[in-house]
Amino acid sequence: xxxxxxxxxxxxxxxxxxxxxxxxxxxxxxxxxxxxxxxxxxxxxxxxxxxxxxxxxxxxxxxxxxxxxxxxxxxxxxxxxxxxxxxxxxxxxxxxxxxxxxxxxxxxxxxxxxxxxxxxxxxxxxxxxxxxxxxxxxxxxxxxxxxxxxxxxxxxxxxxxxxxxxxxxxxxxxxxxxxxxxxxxxxxxxxxxxxxxxxxxxxxxxxxxxxxxxxxxxxxxxxxxxxxxxxxxxxxxxxxxxxxxxxxxxxxxxxxxxxxxxxxxxxxxxxxxxxxxxxxxxxxxxxxxxxxxxxxxxxxxxxxxxxxxxxxxxxxxxxxxxxxxxxxxxxxxxxxxxxxxxxxxxxxxxxxxxxxxxxxxxxxxxxxxxxxxxxxxxxxx
Numbered sequence: 085x086x087x088x089x090x091x092x093x094x095x096x097x098x099x100x101x102x103x104x105x106x107x108x109x110x111x112x113x114x115x116x117x118x119x120x121x122x123x124x125x126x127x128x129x130x131x132x133x134x135x136x137x138x139x140x141x142x143x144x145x146x147x148x149x150x151x152x153x154x155x156x157x158x159x160x161x162x163x164x165x166x167x168x169x170x171x172x173x174x175x176x177x178x179x180x181x182x183x184x185x186x187x188x189x190x191x192x193x194x195x196x197x198x199x200x201x202x203x204x205x206x207x208x209x210x211x212x213x214x215x216x217x218x219x220x221x222x223x224x225x226x227x228x229x230x231x232x233x234x235x236x237x238x239x240x241x242x243x244x245x246x247x248x249x250x251x252x253x254x255x256x257x258x259x260x261x262x263x264x265x266x267x268x269x270x271x272x273x274x275x276x277x278x279x280x281x282x283x284x285x286x287x288x289x290x291x292x293x294x295x296x297x298x299x300x301x302x303x304x305x306x307x308x309x310x311x312x313x314x315x316x317x318x319x320x321x322x323x324x325x326x327x328x329x330x331x332x333x334x335x336x337x338x339x340x341x342x343x344x345x346x347x348x349x350x351x352x353x354x355x356x357x358x359x360x361x362x363x364x365x366x367x368x369x370x371x372x373x374x375x376x377x378x379x380x381x382x383x384x385x386x387x388x389x390x391x392x393x394x395x396x397x398x399x400x401x402x403x404x405x406x407x408x409x410x411x412x413x414x415x416x417x418x419x420x421x422x423x424x425x426x427x428x429x430x431x432x433x434x435x436x437x438x439x440x441x442x443x444x445x446x447x448x449x450x451x452x453x454x455x456x457x458x459x460x461x462x463x464x465x
Contacts, residue, residue, distance in 0.1 A: 093361050093431045105438060108392055111376045119277035126286075130213040132239040139244070145346040145451070146245040153252035153339055156459065158332055166324045170271040176212035178322045190289070195403055196226070199389045200397070207387070210253050213273060214383045219317075221276040222377065224264035226306055229286040230340070231257035233302040240295035241347070249343055256336040256423040263329055271325065281377040285370055296351060300363055303344025304422070305370035308414040311337040316410060331459070338457035341414060341450040348422050349451075361425040367419055368435045371412065376437065378408060412441035414450055421449040 097103050102110040118124060141145050191208060194202050234257055236252040268275055278286075289301035311334060318330040354358065384394040398404055416436055419425055423444060425433045436442040 089242070093365055098299060099365055100372050105372055106276075108395060111281075111379065112381055112391055112395075114376075115278045116277055116280040116283060122299075124278075124283075126290045128235060128236065128290055130295065130298075131293070133242050133295075135242055135244050135247070137244060140248070141159055143243065143245050143346070146243075146343070149339055149343060149346065150245065150249040150252065151453075152458070153249060153256070156335060156339070157252075157255065158259070159413065160259045160266070160332075160461070163332070164263065164329055165325055166266070166270070170215065170323055170325060172213055173209060173299055175321070175323045175326075176209060176216055179216070179320055180212045182320050182322075191398075191401075193397060198397055199393050211383065211387060214386055215380060217268070217272050217274045218276045218380055218383050220264055220268055220272065221277055222282060223310065224261060224268065224275075224421045225278040225281060226286075226310060227257055227260040227264060229282075229289070230302055230307060231261060232286075233289055233298050234340075236290065236298055237295065240298065242295070246343075253336075253340055253343065260333050260336065263333070267326065267329060276382055279377040279382065280431070281373045282399075285373040285377075288366075288369075296348060297363075297366060297415045299344045299348055300366060301370055303340055304348070304418050305367060305374065305415060307337055307340045307344070308418055309374050309411050311341055311450070312411050316407065328369050335457050335459045336453045338450060341418065342454040345418050345421055345451040352422050352424070357428050360424065361431065364424050364427060364432040364435075367415075367424055367432060371415065371436070371439060371441075374411070375408060377410065409441055411442050412436075413447055416441055416444035417447045417449040420445045421451065 095103070096105060101403070168216070191200070195203065202206075231254065234250050234253040238247050238254065241247055241250065285301070285306070289298055292298065292301070314330050314334045314337060318327060318334065319329050321330070352363070355363070379395050379399070381391050381395065384391045387394075399408075416425075419432065419436075426437070432443075433442060436445075
């Protein structure tokens, strides 16, 4: 994470370690160096804050969200139909057919003269299976990141109503890690280690000493992207257990993102231009890291094909490009709501333009649409 002086935002090289945000060789050079380790330690530099002011109501939005969370708890062990059998290959074929326009597991691009030229449907089916394992593994790792970060928010945020709500999210995130892990262990065929770009971002969020950076990195950026990705997968999948699992998780995630928006929108009005530029830089860095994680380089490595060639081919397909862009459908309007798009000289607006996602700025922010994600019949308030 870069540090900014009052002269203006830093350059790409200082923020993300490369000048060109689309430099694929630089992206692929980032590797997970402890993929075989069960424990990963990160220095948490924050101070735990007690508050002796126990009055609720100073922030009505948080109080309302807290009441919603108390009435919307679900049990991942008993509320999901774990008895259903999952034919992973059949699901992978159906998902891929929807993703590439009805062509089964086969790709939608011409493979002539590529490393895939001699591949049969068997290899493409294995890619689809590995992609499903990889995607849900990264969701699981991200949910553990959210578990740690929300526990940190309970410690570091100075307001009791924020501590109250964050405590409900800790339970939510534990439940999310649990259900994704169970689905991977009992219904799919293997885990992947945390993607290096996702791991770097989670480390940055945990290491930062400022409580609002934990909110920005996790609630707005990571959770915002997850909410969009879960929605995409929920629409795509034909597998009923995963569909219900995602629907339950999305109902929680919408509250989590709204928690970030409600908390930060007033706080950011108090910050200086230099402080807001730092937040803009971090939002941009997080956006790039999360975009880079979805290249699935580990899947292509496991399949034994030249990773750069594979990514360049797949990334040019219309559906893949649409998917990459849609991941930011929640992030951009929420950054607008926080005043980050146009703070200073509008640097973040420019950067989101370079990423090709600024068109989402006028979409509904998550504070506005949180009730649309509620589970009818479960949420009691």
